Amino acid sequence: MKPTISVITVTFNAANLLPGLLDSLRSQTDQDFEWIVVDGASTDATVELIKSASDIVTKWISEPDFGIYHAMNKALQMATGEYYLVMGADDRLNPDAITQYRNHARKSEADIVTALIMRNGIIEQRKPCWPWLYAHHAYVSEHSVGSLIRKDLHAKFGFYSPLYPIGADVLFLKTVCSSQNTRICKGDFVAGTFGFAGTSRKDRAGAICDYFRAQSETEKHKYIQIILFVFKLLKNARNLVKSEERKSL
Numbered sequence: 001m002k003p004t005i006s007v008i009t010v011t012f013n014a015a016n017l018l019p020g021l022l023d024s025l026r027s028q029t030d031q032d033f034e035w036i037v038v039d040g041a042s043t044d045a046t047v048e049l050i051k052s053a054s055d056i057v058t059k060w061i062s063e064p065d066f067g068i069y070h071a072m073n074k075a076l077q078m079a080t081g082e083y084y085l086v087m088g089a090d091d092r093l094n095p096d097a098i099t100q101y102r103n104h105a106r107k108s109e110a111d112i113v114t115a116l117i118m119r120n121g122i123i124e125q126r127k128p129c130w131p132w133l134y135a136h137h138a139y140v141s142e143h144s145v146g147s148l149i150r151k152d153l154h155a156k157f158g159f160y161s162p163l164y165p166i167g168a169d170v171l172f173l174k175t176v177c178s179s180q181n182t183r184i185c186k187g188d189f190v191a192g193t194f195g196f197a198g199t200s201r202k203d204r205a206g207a208i209c210d211y212f213r214a215q216s217e218t219e220k221h222k223y224i225q226i227i228l229f230v231f232k233l234l235k236n237a238r239n240l241v242k243s244e245e246r247k248s249l
Helices: 018-026 046-052 068-078 097-108 131-138 153-157 168-178 204-218 222-235 237-248
Strands: 005-011 034-039 059-062 083-086 112-119 122-124 147-150 184-193
Touching: 005 018, 005 068, 005 097, 018 046, 034 046, 034 068, 046 059, 059 068, 068 168, 083 097, 097 112, 097 147, 097 184, 112 168, 131 168, 131 204, 131 222, 153 168, 168 204, 204 222, 204 237, 222 237
Parallel strands: 005 034, 005 083, 034 059, 112 184
Antiparallel strands: 083 147, 112 122, 112 147
């Protein structure tokens, strides 16, 4: 029996990005999936786009939420698939992605299938298995686009933490993948393109802090994580200052 798949998308004022995702989902060679869209009460044309895509949207809601992962937890409760795939409005799937994910999940019966992704025109896979340095990327290429996740894992490990507004995916995947009972299948296909319009790119300071918190919670050697945290702050210092200066204008 082939596994069922839910595609989950969380949106907010994404009218300029959503059409590309719509096209990539419509182009899938395997159309046997459901698409769940949870919108955070957008004020642009996002809702109109969702309504006009009834051929591909299975379920959707638009209402205020408390952030990305609060909305994602809502989507998980609406999803009926055995597995789910997170797609941001700025992400794009290659035409055979659903087919590949389903075949790998069926053959491996894994809890997570991770694929290659395209980022900035470069194909990426998961990093070397050094979770103390690479966190969840030591196990998967990326949360969005690059990971097909068994939904039942949330019954074992909990939903995305509301305490991590940007990095709840880091904490969840790091916790899940660190478990000896979690089966991970490494796919040799490129699932799609990872976008750069997400919150983690807009709020680098918040992303770095959440990454540090998740690592501190899941790694034994806390001082190493403090050193890495300081290094990341120094490495991104110029961009962080420029970002704050732009906000003050």
